[in-house]
Amino acid sequence: xxxxxxxxxxxxxxxxxxxxxxxxxxxxxxxxxxxxxxxxxxxxxxxxxxxxxxxxxxxxxxxxxxxxxxxxxxxxxxxxxxxxxxxxxxxxxxxxxxxxxxxxxxxxxxxxxxxxxxxxxxxxxxxxxxxxxxxxxxxxxxxxxxxxxxxxxxxxxxxxxxxxxxxxxxxxxxxxxxxxxxxxxxxxxxxxxxxxxxxxxxxxxxxxxxxxxxxxxxxxxxxxxxxxxxxxxxxxxxxxxxxxxxxxxxxxxxxxxxxxxxxxxxxxxxxxxxxxxxxxxxxxxxxxxxxxxxxxxxxxxxxxxxxxxxxxxxxxxxxxxxxxxxxxxxxxxxxxxxxxxxxxxxxxxxxxxxxxxxxxxxxxxxxxxxxxxxxxxxxxxxxxxxxxxxxxxxxxxxxxxxxxxxxxxxxxxxxxxxxxxxxxxxxxxxxxxxxxxxxxxxxxxxxxxxxxxxxxxxxxxxxxxxxxxxxxxxxxxxxxxxxxxxxxxxxxxxxxxxxxxxxxxxxxxxxxxxxxxxxxxxxxxxxxxxxxxxxxxxxxxxxxxxxxxxxxxxxxxxxxxxxxxxxxxxxxx
Numbered sequence: 001x002x003x004x005x006x007x008x009x010x011x012x013x014x015x016x017x018x019x020x021x022x023x024x025x026x027x028x029x030x031x032x033x034x035x036x037x038x039x040x041x042x043x044x045x046x047x048x049x050x051x052x053x054x055x056x057x058x059x060x061x062x063x064x065x066x067x068x069x070x071x072x073x074x075x076x077x078x079x080x081x082x083x084x085x086x087x088x089x090x091x092x093x094x095x096x097x098x099x100x101x102x103x104x105x106x107x108x109x110x111x112x113x114x115x116x117x118x119x120x121x122x123x124x125x126x127x128x129x130x131x132x133x134x135x136x137x138x139x140x141x142x143x144x145x146x147x148x149x150x151x152x153x154x155x156x157x158x159x160x161x162x163x164x165x166x167x168x169x170x171x172x173x174x175x176x177x178x179x180x181x182x183x184x185x186x187x188x189x190x191x192x193x194x195x196x197x198x199x200x201x202x203x204x205x206x207x208x209x210x211x212x213x214x215x216x217x218x219x220x221x222x223x224x225x226x227x228x229x230x231x232x233x234x235x236x237x238x239x240x241x242x243x244x245x246x247x248x249x250x251x252x253x254x255x256x257x258x259x260x261x262x263x264x265x266x267x268x269x270x271x272x273x274x275x276x277x278x279x280x281x282x283x284x285x286x287x288x289x290x291x292x293x294x295x296x297x298x299x300x301x302x303x304x305x306x307x308x309x310x311x312x313x314x315x316x317x318x319x320x321x322x323x324x325x326x327x328x329x330x331x332x333x334x335x336x337x338x339x340x341x342x343x344x345x346x347x348x349x350x351x352x353x354x355x356x357x358x359x360x361x362x363x364x365x366x367x368x369x370x371x372x373x374x375x376x377x378x379x380x381x382x383x384x385x386x387x388x389x390x391x392x393x394x395x396x397x398x399x400x401x402x403x404x405x406x407x408x409x410x411x412x413x414x415x416x417x418x419x420x421x422x423x424x425x426x427x428x429x430x431x432x433x434x435x436x437x438x439x440x441x442x443x444x445x446x447x448x449x450x451x452x453x454x455x456x457x458x459x460x461x462x463x464x465x466x467x468x469x470x471x472x473x474x475x476x477x478x479x480x481x482x483x484x485x486x487x488x489x490x491x492x493x494x495x496x497x498x499x500x501x502x503x504x505x506x507x508x509x510x511x512x513x514x515x516x517x518x519x520x521x522x523x524x525x526x527x528x529x530x531x532x533x534x535x536x537x538x539x540x541x542x543x544x545x546x547x548x549x550x551x552x553x554x555x556x557x558x559x560x561x562x563x564x565x566x567x568x569x570x571x572x573x
Contacts, residue, residue, distance in 0.1 A: 035572025037402045039560040040064055041549035043079065043395045043478070045569040046172065047071040048562075050163040051399065052571040054155070061399045061407040062090060062152040063160060066145050069411060070164035070221065072395050074214060075172050077427055078181050078416045079478065080395040082220075082232065083241075084429040085140035086411030087284045088148060089270065089462045091471060093404035098464065099151070102266040103144025103411075104287050104455040105137025105431040110254040113439035115432065115450045123437035131187050133245035133253030135430035136419050137456065139232075141411055144265040146229040152405075158225040165225075168218035168425065171211040175567055179208045181416050190250065193422040217425025233260045237424055244423045271295060273349060275302060279495055280466040286343050289335040290461030293484045294491070296327045299354035300361070306496040313524065314531040315363070317510050317517075320492065321537070322361045324485055324512045325370045333372040336447035337455040343447075347375045366536030393417075394460065394478030398549045400471070400558060406551075408462035410476045410483075431456055461487045465495070474551040477563070479544075482518075485511040486546040494552070501550045501561045509544040520544040 033039075038055045042048045051068035059067075065088065073081035080086070088101040107115075115134065116124045129135055149157065182188065182198045182205040189195045189203075197214075198206055206212060224231050231237060238260045245253040272282040273295040281298060283291025300323045309315040330348055334341075347353060353373070360367060394412035413419075413429040421428045434456035439449035448457040459481045465473035473494065477486040486509060493504035508523035517532065521541040533539060547566040552559045562568030 033560050033570045033572065035558040035560070036556065037558075037573050038400055039551050039558040039570060039572035040068065040397070040399045041551055041560045041562045041568060041570035042068050042072065042397045043547050043549065043562075043566060043568045044072055044075045044175070045567065046075050046167065047397075048569040048571050050167075051397070052573070053163070054160070055399075055401055056573065058402070059155055060152060060403065061401040061405045062148050063155045064399050064401065065397055065407045065409050066149060066153070066157075066160045067163055068397050068399075069141070069145065069395070069409070070161055071167060072397075072411075073426060074164050074168045074217065075175065076178060076395065078178060078413075079393045080141075080411040080413055081426050082142050083139050083418060083423065083426045084411060084413035085137070085431060086144060086409060087288055087458070087460050087462055088144060088407060088409040089282065089284065089464055090148065090152065091406040091464055092152075093406075093471075096469075098270040098272075098282055099148075100268045100270045100284065101144045101148050102268050102287070102455075103140035104458060105140050105429055106259070106263060107137060107432055107435070107450055107452060107454050107456070108253070108255040108259045109452045110256070111432065111450055111452055113450050116435070116437040117439075126433060127187075129251070129433045129437070130415050130430045131190060131420055132251030133248035133255070133419065133421065134251035135432045136245055136253050136255060136421065136428045137431040138255065138259045138263045139241075139429060140263060140265055142224070142229045142232050143263055147265045147267070156225075157228070161221045161225045165218045165221045168214040168221070171213045174206045174208055174210045174212055176208045177567055179206055179210075182206055185417060187420050188417055191248075191420045191422065194417065194420050194427070197422060214425045220424045220426065233263060240423050241428065244421050244428065248421060271345065271349075273298060275299075275495065278468050279472075280469070281491070282464045282466070284460065284462055285338070285345070286335055286341075286457070287337045287455040288458045288460050289331045290459050290484055290487070291463070292335065292343075292345065292348060293327045293331050293459075294461055294463065294488055295349055296330065296354060297323045297484075297488050298491070299349065299351060300326065300358045301492065303355050303358035306492065310497050313508070314528045314535075316492070317508070317519075317528075317532060318366075318535050318537070319361065319363070320485070320488060321510055321512050321517055322367055323358075324488070325367065326357050326360065327484075328512065329370050329372040334447055335457050336449075337457070340451055340454050341447045344375050364535070394480070394483070394547070396462070396476040396478055396547060396549045398474040398476065398551045398560070400474060400551055400553065404471070406464065406471055406474050408464055408474050408476050410460040410462045410478070412458075412460065412478070434458060459483045463487055463491070465491065471553055473553075475548060477549070478547040481513075482509070482511045482544065482546070485509070486548060490548055490550060494550075501552050501559060505546075505548045505550060505561055505563050509546055511542075511544070516540045518542045518544065
């Protein structure tokens with residue numbers, strides 16, 4: 001036993017030793033997040049590690065993205081997977097070109113505008129509509145990844161799927177997040193296959209670190225790796241998907257084999273906008289609303305000298321939230337599948353229009369009312385209030401490979417656990433609930449109403465940022481409608497305030513829903529809250545678990561970070 005005297009005598013040495021320990025520990029931890037060759041950041045450590053091994057074998061960003069996504073399907077099945085869809089931005093360094101891949105789900109050909117209406121014409125509640133086959137859109141993820149694979153991959157699908165096959169077959173430990181979500185989910189027990197998979201025989205949720213085996217999914221990936229993606233859309237898996245949807249005891253759906261067979265992933269044109277001269281921000285075009293919303297927000301904020309507000313959290317949140325209120329008005333009126341709706345993109349991104357919108361924002365008080373603008377050459381479209389969809393689901397992957405090619409890739413099955421229908425080891429999405437449940441207002445159609453073969457609007461916001469024409473940032477996040485505010489917040493803190501990416505990610509989250517301001521609980525001091533309330537904001541506290549994955553390239557070094565609010569990991573070499 002050490003005496004108090006000896007402890008005090010050696011106290012300086014003890015403190016020094018502890019300090020050195022933490023410095024060394026931090027060095028090694030930081031070394032994983034700083035690189036000169038490549039970097040990957042994803043929503044789960046096992047997925048990041050699998051993708052990093054592909055990069056280490058000289059695989060490119062697309063190769064690593066495919067492997068990482070398949071592993072995510074295994075270890076966080078509640079968030080994304082082959083039963084859902086996604087959007088992917090690929091930056092081709094050699095040609096200095098961005099390719100945009102759209103793997104958004106599609107409404108079956110029998111889906112009509114009254115899909116989520118009751119017999120009396122009133123809409124279903126969002127929670128009622130989620131469960132069962134009615135909410136399932138034709139999955140697009142595999143078709144999209146297959147398209148990107150044909151364009152750019154250097155590995156076979158078999159090689160890229162193998163880490164996920166092995167993990168599903170040999171078992172993986174349940175994360176604390178997955179266990180918590182299984183425990184809290186009120187719908188998962190209502191579908192038999194999902195209940196058997198996610199709960200033990202005593203009906204208790206799978207516990208943290210408990211090993212789960214998913215033999216069905218390993219066999220599914222084996223089959224697809226041999227038969228090709230056509231095996232999913234044409235073969236036995238397609239038949240089982242249709243069977244599951246039709247035989248759902250709750251809300252059976254009407255998807256047919258031909259819907260799967262006819263699905264096509266699409267390549268679209270990237271949308272970009274200059275910001276404060278030196279920056280170029282690029283994002284996903286419709287049917288995602290994320291890209292255009294963020295570019296609109298930056299166009300509004302460009303009219304304010306953000307440097308004046310550095311360190312003034314209340315002013316920053318006020319300014320960004322007022323901006324979000326304006327862009328969400330435009331979003332809810334105009335954004336929909338561009339194959340069905342003429343989206344007035346030039347008008348919405350016009351600098352003069354955005355300057356005009358910025359003049360509505362008052363620095364000393366909240367705007368009393370916000371409204372969407374009307375454009376002379378836009379079609380007659382009605383404004384629609386969207387159903388609340390603050391989802392604790394969705395996955396994001398950010399990658400830069402050794403050649404400088406990059407991927408920003410967001411994928412989802414919509415709600416946590418999607419439709420709760422499980423087929424051959426994977427969950428089917430409930431993405432059709434991202435449509436507006438109300439198809440018309442006062443006889444005028446809603447842009448995002450349900451229509452056969454139409455893609456629902458999304459908030460997913462994979463983003464690439466260039467500084468003086470050199471790639472600078474790769475980022476995105478899960479979070480439903482809140483994705484837009486998470487990504488915007490992070491961009492402003494990094495670009496305008498030159499904040500380190502970990503600090504920008506950790507900055508308090510906030511979002512706007514109608515007249516309320518959502519504030520991340522336990523992140524702001526009382527004084528900041530009072531100042532926001534004095535400006536007129538109605539504060540509602542939320543957990544707001546973003547899952548940002550951010551990569552920054554600066555002065556020949558690559559930095560990566562994953563949001564501490566979730567379990568993600570960034571790795572580089």
